Amino acid sequence: MAPDYSFMELAVDLAMKNVESCAGGPFGAVVVKDGVVIATATNCVTATNDPTAHAEVMAIRKACQALGSFQLDGCEIYTSCEPCPMCLGAMYWARPAAVYYANTRAHAADAGFDDAFIYDEVGFHPEQRSLKMTRLELPRAQDHFDAWVASQVQVKY
Numbered sequence: 001m002a003p004d005y006s007f008m009e010l011a012v013d014l015a016m017k018n019v020e021s022c023a024g025g026p027f028g029a030v031v032v033k034d035g036v037v038i039a040t041a042t043n044c045v046t047a048t049n050d051p052t053a054h055a056e057v058m059a060i061r062k063a064c065q066a067l068g069s070f071q072l073d074g075c076e077i078y079t080s081c082e083p084c085p086m087c088l089g090a091m092y093w094a095r096p097a098a099v100y101y102a103n104t105r106a107h108a109a110d111a112g113f114d115d116a117f118i119y120d121e122v123g124f125h126p127e128q129r130s131l132k133m134t135r136l137e138l139p140r141a142q143d144h145f146d147a148w149v150a151s152q153v154q155v156k157y
Contacts, residue, residue: 001076001098010040010078011028014041015028023044024046027054028055029042029055029079029080030077031062032078033076038066052086059079060090070094078100078101079102081113085118086118117130
């Protein structure tokens with residue numbers, strides 16, 4: 001698949017319109033399958049009070065609903081900026097064929113959206129992260145994983 005700059009233009013236009021309308025942060029995303037736009041979204045974190053409502057995550061949600069699938073097989077994602085760690089994780093789970101981005105995370109940091117600390121934190125052992133994380137061990141904590149492994153009705157992903 002060769003990138004189509006018109007889809008990137010759309011993602012950037014969405015980001016600009018979001019800024020101009022004061023609807024959220026300066027981010028836009030487009031999901032394309034077989035040359036057709038199946039979903040578009042903008043950042044709506046502040047509009048919805050949802051810290052996960054990044055443009056890429058919202059576009060992935062809409063595209064998956066449109067396709068009736070939890071994966072974006074054969075799809076491309078065009079986003080106005082290099083994905084943050086959360087969006088990157090969502091993209092790996094969604095499994096698109098390709099991701100194209102316009103601005104880098106350095107550009108985002110210059111605009112006040114610096115997520116470098118999250119990239120750093122992910123590599124740390126949970127007890128070393130700045131967000132307090134403590135494992136609470138329970139005797140039956142793994143029962144649901146055992147039930148999943150034994151289940152005959154698993155949907156693999």
